[in-house]
Every structure is written in C-alpha cells, then in structure tokens.
Amino acid sequence: MLSVEEALAELGRTDTRLVDHARLAWEALSGGGGPETVTQWRVQQFCWFELAAADRLAGRRWPLAEGLAALLDGLGLGRYAGIARSSTTREVLLAADQSNGGGHTLADRASQRSGIHPPDTELVTWRGRCGPVEATLYELVADRLEIAVVLGDLQPGTRGWRDQQAELTLAVLTTPHPAFDDRPPYEALVAERVHRWVRRPRSTTRTGLLAPLERRLLSRVDPGMAAPARSLLRPMDWLLTEIHEDGLPLTAAGYLPPRTVARALDELGWRDEIVGPASREVDAYPVLVLRESATRLGLVRRRSGRLVRTQSGRAAVADGRTLWLEVAAGLVGPEDSALATAWEVVLAVLEPGDSVPEQDVRALVQSVVAESGWRLAGRRDPVGVDTAPLFFAVLRELRWLELVEESGALLDRRLQARPGAGDLFRAALRHRVLHTAQG
Known part of the structure; x- marks a missing residue:
C-alpha cells in the first residue's frame, strides 16, 4: 500500500485539479493519521455529515x-x-449546497441503511453531543458492525437484521476491552453519563x-421479585388488570365508566379521599390522575372509544417486574423541560427514604428551575408561585401511584418515599441519564 504522500503525488500526475481537495479532505478525515485510521464510519461521517454541515x-x-x-x-x-x-x-452534498443544513435527513x-450505524438499545440511547468515552465507544461499535457487514454476517435489509445489529452492539458494550482497562466499556459510558448529568x-x-x-446511579437497579414489584405499584396494576383484552368502554366524553370509577374507589381504598358524590371520573380525582398517569407512561391509550392496553401495558400486566421497569422508564420522561427538571429534583430528594418537609422540596424545585434558566409565566427568574404547579404535578402523580407517604398538618406536611419506592x-433517574438526548 502506498503512503498518503505517495498516493497524493501519484494523483498529482494524473489529475492535478483534485490534489488540493484530496489533501484537505484527508486531513479532516484522518486528523493526521495514516491509512490504517480509515473506517467506514469515519468516511460516512465526513462525507454525509461534516462536509454537509460546514x-x-x-x-x-x-x-x-x-x-x-x-x-x-x-x-x-x-x-x-x-x-x-x-x-x-452527491445527493446529500447537493442538498446541503442548495440549503444550508439541508441533506441531513438523506x-x-x-x-441507518448502511448497517454500521450503532442502534439504540435497552442499555443506552446514543447522543449526538456526547463525552469522549461515549464517542470512542460509538465508533468502536460502528467498526464492529462494519466487520460483520463485510464478512456477510450482518446483511442490512434482510429479515431480522436489526435484532442482530442490536445483539452485536450489546456484545461490544458488555465485553471487556483493552481500551477500557479490560473492563466492559458500558461501565465507563455509564460513569461518564452520570458524571456529566450531575454536573x-x-x-x-x-x-x-x-x-x-x-x-x-452507577449500578443497575433490579426490580426484585415479581410479586413485591407488582405490590409496590398496586393502583397501576389494578387499572391494567381491569382492562380486558378488547379494552374498556369509555363514556361519550372519553372518561372511565361510572362502574369502573366506583370499583377503583372501593378496591383501592380511595373512597374516603373524595368529598361528595363521585360517580364520574372527573369527580374522582385520584382515578383521573391514575388513568392520566397510565397514558403518559405509555401503558394505555384510547382507541375507538375504548381504553386499551398498549404492547408495554400487556407485558406489564403479565409480569410484575416488567410493570416496575416500564414505570421506572417513563416516570421522568425523555423531554428536556421545566417539568422534567422538577421530577429530577423531587425523586432525588425522596430517593434516600428520609422524611423531608414539603416546603423544602418546593423551595428546591423553585431554585433549580430558576437557576437552570427555565422561564415560566414570562418571567426571567420564576418565583415560587410560578414553579409550584410543577411541584404539585409531580406530587399528585406520586401520591396516587402510592409511591409517596404524606404526614403532618397542612402547613407542616412532610413527604417520604414508601418502602421500596426509593x-x-x-x-427512573438512571434511565433518564442513559436514555435522553440531553447532556
């Protein structure tokens, strides 16, 4: 194989027009390295993304x-x-020339079609803007996928190839590697993600x-045995069990039928929490919150006038561990928002299991939301009255999922995670660290 300089000299003898372009492109692609540094991922990244974005x-x-x-x-x-x-x-770069930022979708x-694009897995959702450890590991996975494609072990577009791609990715993540002190690279990735998230x-x-x-947060949290996991999430388990295979008929206004509302209040022991008649879901606040929470967590959805379980909901009703994992995965949510920030604060405060004054938690939510730069009610620096709805949106869901206990008088109320909820x-916080696009 020729050296880079020899190849450039040879190119100059046959096509002088391209030599300067070739030299500039090579320096950007290789960073000064030799031919051995070239991989399919680097060529694709340079030609399809870096050139297009410049x-x-x-x-x-x-x-x-x-x-x-x-x-x-x-x-x-x-x-x-x-x-x-x-x-x-050519199509990508032409689109980029015609419109700055164009061509990205192409x-x-x-x-994705090339087969070497590392897929998201149950262990991690990759980020475009990431730390050096993740960048190194991402390229390591891409190189392993390239080898599989070249050898014919992975054939993009064939049946089941994405599952095979995910298996290869998981193998790279979990197999000890010399570049990571002979430890599984995933451990280093988690440590970097957590460190950057905290700071x-x-x-x-x-x-x-x-x-x-x-x-x-460095270690995976095991949900434990199925029965205790299901018991911890008693209200959600009740709702999912109440929905039959063909779904639960809703009222014309889209609410749970009165009979189901009454059963929920009686069987979950919430009847005393209601003032006045509660034959409708809108009058039975705990039941309303429970259904809204199940929808937000992706366990149920409306379809043709019925409330049906999603694929995740069907798996959750069959296995208490799966229910626990699904709730943990969706509790905070993937978005980067003021509400998600409030979720992070409340869960972090309650996770150790200590009893804490509600007012202190509300104050922490207000401070973190304001310091993080979120604007609420048009204010540059939101005050307590602006952030209180965020806090209570989190608290109401935790309360009616029965994951938090409240004690004390109204003005001296204290909050504490129920046993096992920590x-x-x-x-939930670990899932947010590993499966959101934010840094």
Whole structure:
C-alpha cells in the first residue's frame, strides 16, 4: 500500500485539479493519521455529515468528496472510495449546497441503511453531543458492525437484521476491552453519563442535590421479585388488570365508566379521599390522575372509544417486574423541560427514604428551575408561585401511584418515599441519564 504522500503525488500526475481537495479532505478525515485510521464510519461521517454541515465549504463540498475518493482509490481503499463518490454522497452534498443544513435527513437515512450505524438499545440511547468515552465507544461499535457487514454476517435489509445489529452492539458494550482497562466499556459510558448529568452547568443547587446520588446511579437497579414489584405499584396494576383484552368502554366524553370509577374507589381504598358524590371520573380525582398517569407512561391509550392496553401495558400486566421497569422508564420522561427538571429534583430528594418537609422540596424545585434558566409565566427568574404547579404535578402523580407517604398538618406536611419506592426512583433517574438526548 502506498503512503498518503505517495498516493497524493501519484494523483498529482494524473489529475492535478483534485490534489488540493484530496489533501484537505484527508486531513479532516484522518486528523493526521495514516491509512490504517480509515473506517467506514469515519468516511460516512465526513462525507454525509461534516462536509454537509460546514457552511464555509458551500460549492466545494462535492469536489472535496471527489478528491477524497481519488485518494482512497490510490491507497487501495476502493470500498471507502465508493462511498465518497456514491450517488448518496452527491445527493446529500447537493442538498446541503442548495440549503444550508439541508441533506441531513438523506444522510441519516443512508447511515441507518448502511448497517454500521450503532442502534439504540435497552442499555443506552446514543447522543449526538456526547463525552469522549461515549464517542470512542460509538465508533468502536460502528467498526464492529462494519466487520460483520463485510464478512456477510450482518446483511442490512434482510429479515431480522436489526435484532442482530442490536445483539452485536450489546456484545461490544458488555465485553471487556483493552481500551477500557479490560473492563466492559458500558461501565465507563455509564460513569461518564452520570458524571456529566450531575454536573450540568448553571445550577449549583442541582449539582449539590444530585452529587450524593452519583455513585448509587452507577449500578443497575433490579426490580426484585415479581410479586413485591407488582405490590409496590398496586393502583397501576389494578387499572391494567381491569382492562380486558378488547379494552374498556369509555363514556361519550372519553372518561372511565361510572362502574369502573366506583370499583377503583372501593378496591383501592380511595373512597374516603373524595368529598361528595363521585360517580364520574372527573369527580374522582385520584382515578383521573391514575388513568392520566397510565397514558403518559405509555401503558394505555384510547382507541375507538375504548381504553386499551398498549404492547408495554400487556407485558406489564403479565409480569410484575416488567410493570416496575416500564414505570421506572417513563416516570421522568425523555423531554428536556421545566417539568422534567422538577421530577429530577423531587425523586432525588425522596430517593434516600428520609422524611423531608414539603416546603423544602418546593423551595428546591423553585431554585433549580430558576437557576437552570427555565422561564415560566414570562418571567426571567420564576418565583415560587410560578414553579409550584410543577411541584404539585409531580406530587399528585406520586401520591396516587402510592409511591409517596404524606404526614403532618397542612402547613407542616412532610413527604417520604414508601418502602421500596426509593429503588424505583433511583431506577427512573438512571434511565433518564442513559436514555435522553440531553447532556
């Protein structure tokens, strides 16, 4: 194989027009390394994403790709040269020239079809903006998938190939690797994610609150035996069990029927929580919150005037461990919002199992939301009256999922996680760290 300089010299003798383009493209692709540093992932990333995103290269993107292709041919890397000069690359770069930022959808689809794009798994959802450990591991997975494609072990587009792709990804994540001190790379990824999550900028109050959790979030939280897991989530288990295979008929207004509302109040012991008649769901606040929570968690949905279990809901009703895991996965939610911030604060405070004054938790929510830069009610610095609805939105759901206990008088109320709920809260926070796009 020729060296890079030899290949550039050879290219200069045959096509001087491309030499400068080839040199610039190579430096950006390899970072000064040799031919051994080239991988399919790096070529695709450079041609489909980096070139397309560089506004300063408008009008020069395709010549740079052509130059790179010619150089890769000279280095004996014909398969990679084919990617650089492919119709896909040309379409992506043409779209980028026509509209700054254009071509990203085409590039993303092409990357997915290539088979080497690391898929999200139950262990992690990859981030575009990530730390150095995750970036290294992402490329390591892509390289392993490339090998499988080249050998024919993984054939994109064939039946079951995505499941096989996920299995290969999990194998890389969990197999000890020399680059990670002969430990499973996933351990280093979790540590980096947790560290960055705890120390997100702007809110020192948030960092101080989450820092004690950092070590505890490194380890996976096991839901334990099915029966205790189901018992912890008694109201949600009741609702899912109440829904038959063909669903539960709803009223014309889309609420639970009065008979189901009455059964919920009696069988869950909530009758004394209601003032006045409660034959309708809108009058039975705990039942309303329970159904809304089940919907938000993705366990139920409306279909043709009936409340039906989703695929996740059907799995949850069959297995208490699955129910526990589904609730943990959806409790905080994937979005980056002021409400999600409130969830993080409340769960972090309650996770240790200590009894804490409600007013203190509300104050922490207000401080963290304000310091994190969220604007509520049009205010640059939201005050307690603005953030109180966030706190109570979290509390009402925890209350009627029966995951929190309240004690004391109204003005001196204290909150405490129910026995076993602390593990669920920790699992919910860990899931948020590993499966959200935010840093």
